[in-house]
Amino acid sequence: MRVPLSWLREYVDLPATETGRDVQAKLVSAGLEVETVEQLGAGLTGPLVVGKVLTIEELTDFKKPIRFCTVDVGQANGTGEPQEIICGARNFAEGDKVVVALPGAVLPGDFRIAERKTYGRMSRGMICSGDELGMGDDGTHGIIVLPPEHEIGTDATVLLELFDEVLDIAVTPDRGYCLSMRGVAREAAIAYGLPLRDPALLDVPAPNAYGYPVQVADPAGCDRFTARTVVGLDPESRSPIWLKRRLQKAGMRPISLAVDITNYVMLELGQPLHAYDRTRLDGPLGVRRAEAGEKITTLDGTVRALDPADLVITDNRGPIGIAGVMGGADTEIADHADLAGATTEVVIEAAHFDPIAIARTARRHKLSSEASKRFERGVDPKAAAAAAQRCADLLVLLAGGTAEAGVTEVVAPSAPRTVTMPADHPDKVAGVAYGRETVVRRLQEIGCDVYGQDELIVTVPSWRPDLAAPNDLAEEVIRLEGYENLPSTLPRPPAGRGLTERQRVHRRVGRALAGAGYVEALNYPFIGAQVFDQLGLDADDARRRVVTLVNPLSDEEPALRTTLLPGLLGALRRNDGRGSHDLALFETGLVFRPTEGQPGVAVRLPVDRRPSDEEIARVNSVLPEQPRRVAVVLSGSREQAGWWGKGRPSDWADAIQAARLVAAESGAQLLIDADQHAPWHPGRCAAFHVMVDGVKTLAGHGGELHPRVVKALGLPARTCAMELDLDVLERASEGAVKAPSISAFPVATQDVALVVDQSVPAAMVEYYLAGGAGELLESIRLFDVYTGDQIDAGKKSLAYALRFRAADRTLTVEEATAARDAAVAMAAEHTGAVLRGA
Missing domain, CATH: 3.30.930.10 (Bira Bifunctional Protein; Domain 2)
Incomplete structure (x- = not known):
């Protein structure tokens, strides 16, 4: 999640002196992984101004198209005269407002702008593209063409918000609420001890019977669905600069006004939205599981075969979107570029889907989207209505539309989630005496309602699906109090324990x-x-x-x-x-080898004590070998x-x-x-x-x-x-491996050659030789294998060197020979071996 610091300040009054590095340190201490702080506009200096293209002369004597332009930059050049500029881009025309870098400006990458003669003309500046200014992907890769209302000579660095700091946060799966400005702002407000201006606190009209019809056939997969309709959109309306810049800073590409607004609200509130062209819908919107054989063409132009486990959005024709993952091409919002078919009526979908179902669908289709990333980590179900309202408000404000009075909201009843926890549980987990007041205060800061004295009954907020057990609440208290404040203590293992x-x-x-x-x-x-x-x-x-x-x-x-x-x-x-x-x-x-019979259900083992032998046995009974x-x-x-x-x-x-x-x-x-x-x-x-x-x-x-x-x-x-x-x-094994004993007495070596069938492994003969030789045998080594004319066909001769040694005496020839004979006797009994030459 990329978080522009200028956007974050809208929700939390951070001190003016706080830099991105300072905010990074605060959020890291609160448990967020802020990987980098990007300095936007680093190395960029002016003058960078708004100009108006007066004339364009096409220079045709060169291998590539070149234009000689005169641009009115007002008094920014000190003379008021038009600025002469050579430019190769072709996506602008006479009368367009553009961004001009005047001589003396330095663009990102230490690209210095100066007067110079090129293509036989003097060029006194540069008409800039978004890439050249380090603005990110705007989908055009051409010259920035500004709306006509911007005044000539205006400082473009302020207009385009080129200077900013962006925090890049690696959001862990349990902290899905931080995939939004709202979630990160809440963490920043807690870290600084400042109030939060929650963007989800909006006046939302009550649902009524006049909204766009919605039918949810799978309440387990979709427990909340809000629909709003906005009509009368101006097909020529475009996303304003501030909206585009916020999307670009957050790592998203501006597309069209309606789509940009849904993406903006998703980044702001964490609630994925989808906008449908109402004229392309056929009947009520529905939510159900896909049927066998159904297919859909998604927005990326790919035809996908649906799985019966996939949640889909439908109308009378069938699936029109993969719920929580990607919409379908049939109801796509048409851009203003094609005014004949441009979208003027929009139905806004703000729904809450089952995280597991969305995760499996995204993985099944290898289709990870910004929406699926949020749904599979857990989205605040109570933010759906506010997100739909925020989207409707922006469409009315920026596209001149009218929000219809009808509000559709389908909700599956659910009780608030509560967790019961001893007030001193965080103290026991951390080994620190926080006290009840600190525990209650920290839990209230993250949005919990807390009741009780020694035994706390905690109602967790809707945006925190990860808080399900006392240890989850203890972790919240510990991280907000500071991991760095935990004492460093070494465990004291009881004597007599070690490796098995x-x-x-x-x-x-x-x-x-x-x-x-x-x-x-x-x-x-x-x-x-x-x-x-x-x-x-x-x-x-x-x-x-x-x-x-x-x-x-x-x-x-x-x-x-x-x-x-x-x-x-x-x-x-x-x-x-x-x-x-x-x-x-x-x-x-x-x-892993499956056991016979039906698998059982494993019990959850306690973490505050050693599990009992019975509990361990119950877990092991349902595990595979x-x-x-x-x-x-x-x-x-x-x-x-x-x-x-x-x-x-x-x-x-x-x-x-x-x-x-x-x-x-x-x-x-x-x-x-x-x-x-x-x-x-x-x-x-x-x-x-x-x-x-x-x-x-x-x-x-x-x-x-x-x-x-x-x-x-x-x-x-x-x-x-x-x-x-x-x-x-x-x-x-016979227990622990013992170190070899070292004897000061001499070794007695006996060689033996045995004839066996060629099918008998030499290792088997060696095994029985060693077994028969007894404790006096120190080592045995195969030093020769012979097959030839001197032995029968189908036979082989194996020659072994046997070393005998006693720990307390010098062996006699008789003792060594007896041990050898015993070894040969056992090998003969089990392998049919015969002494060679016997």
Whole structure:
């Protein structure tokens, strides 16, 4: 919201010495995000005056059209003689009043005006456009042509209000009332302790039966609709300069008088309005939900297919506008440029629509407008009648119209909103003793009616839909008393508390992967159904069952992720497309799996105490399962080539090694088997299992992605990935990871070569060797894999180095050999391994 300081002063008598920076500091301390203060007219100096074009001579000897003009500027040039000016613009004629920069003037951008010879003539000044004066977009981008009533020689800087300060406020969703001059003025009045001249306090006639007929079929979607009619508009009337300038300073483009007035009132009161050409309406105005198959052409010229959830404005022909978003082209106000069809009768609509319905409609049609921005944040429903009256008054004043006596107002009954709050509740929230008087005074300043002593009954104002609970009221008291006045205190956690084991595992895993060269990439937890097809998942795959959001940020990704891979692979694709080809990314986070049965309704947990175990259990019972996962993706080179030797590309073994690293940090031991599981290559996919309470449990998968998946997602060739369930690893761990013990006694090394079927994974043989070796085993390493003439077909030889060491003694040869034999025996029992050469 752009707020001109000159406009703000109309509602609050700010001290004359207060600058935009001063007002910014006050509003920021009150909780508004004032991002910048723009100095309009910075670098602009006169003389800048009103002139009248006397003659225009067309110079035709040049490549582009050039005009030699004489302009009467009165006594502003010191002589009273016409000023000779060269100009290339063509949107003005003899007799027009224009803005002239005389020699010595400096325009924005340090553009200095001086006498100079150009195109064979002397040019003594410049005829100015709005862009050259820094006025903003006026829709013409041509020379400013002033109304004829302005006197020659008048100071144009005052006439065009070129000097001003504009506060640019980033209005948060809960402060929608500040998308208006009325709302910002209220905050400024409170900050300075000054009275507010509320522009909505107008004498509004009572509704009667003579107004334009309105039929509201959906009171839940539209609880208030006011209609006023103004007739006899002068088709040649134009928006005055002050109106155009206020719109431009607020960041809006002037269009035509009737439209400019509706925009002006919206900026002033925060109530979006729409004006219909009454001659183009067919029957009563109506409000209802759209019907299947209905379409409408909106003011931007786009034909839009309506959704049954859309609120629409109708007449006898059907939809003529998308309620709260954009009007239809069929009833558009015609500009004065076409006098034959210019609008002379206007029906003004001032309505209040359901914020959620408007927000969803705007998002559904990708059509964000100034009206929808305000409706979805909450508009004051009681301001509708005042806004319609203000609009009618301005049309009568500026367009010579007559407001008809008929006033239509359709209102759905509603009770005032009240909140009950202990008088000392803000004190407890802030840790500051404000006292009842301060609390009541601050709540009354924002428009609340307050009753009661120890227990306050607060009736919140109609323009503050965000005030719904005691904590909302406490926040208002705290911000108005000043966040900077809150004491800085450190929390005192009770002894014995810290990170849970789950949190410790999460942190250890992240540090280990980062230390191994992976870069953490955090992604949004939203996905669309199309990604499951790209990953090649079966129709009955459990990962296709998703939790769908009621109000998603994007219609293309309306569900919560069931796997971390889509987000990580998307990050890898983007980075690869931007020139980073050697990538190793990881992410840890939650995935969401819907539970069986119908979802329940979550309870609102208290914030003034720790929720009870029963309350937490009730919330958890209606939530989806949220296991914590870790995933990695790799592409390009894993080891760079250089003077030290050849590089090495990433492959499936790196993904499996990442899983080993994660398991080691979790204190779990992986059992790795070959598997076929989408989206991995069926011949290069490993399944990771762990033992949980004696049961072999699946923990995840890793390997090289299937070529079809790589192609569908636009990934680099031979991309690899791994995903593990950290919660399963935690259940399989033996508690906290312990530091390794260091022995001063020598190591005993035993090598063993085992022959197994080629289908048996080496990791499985290693797992059972380690299980049989016992506590004396310090490490085990696969150092050779052989297939050839010296062993049978379909077999392979795996050679392992086993290191044994005791903490309290030097091992004997017999002890080391016994441990080796026990390891071989267990591997033979579970994998069919046979000692090579035996």
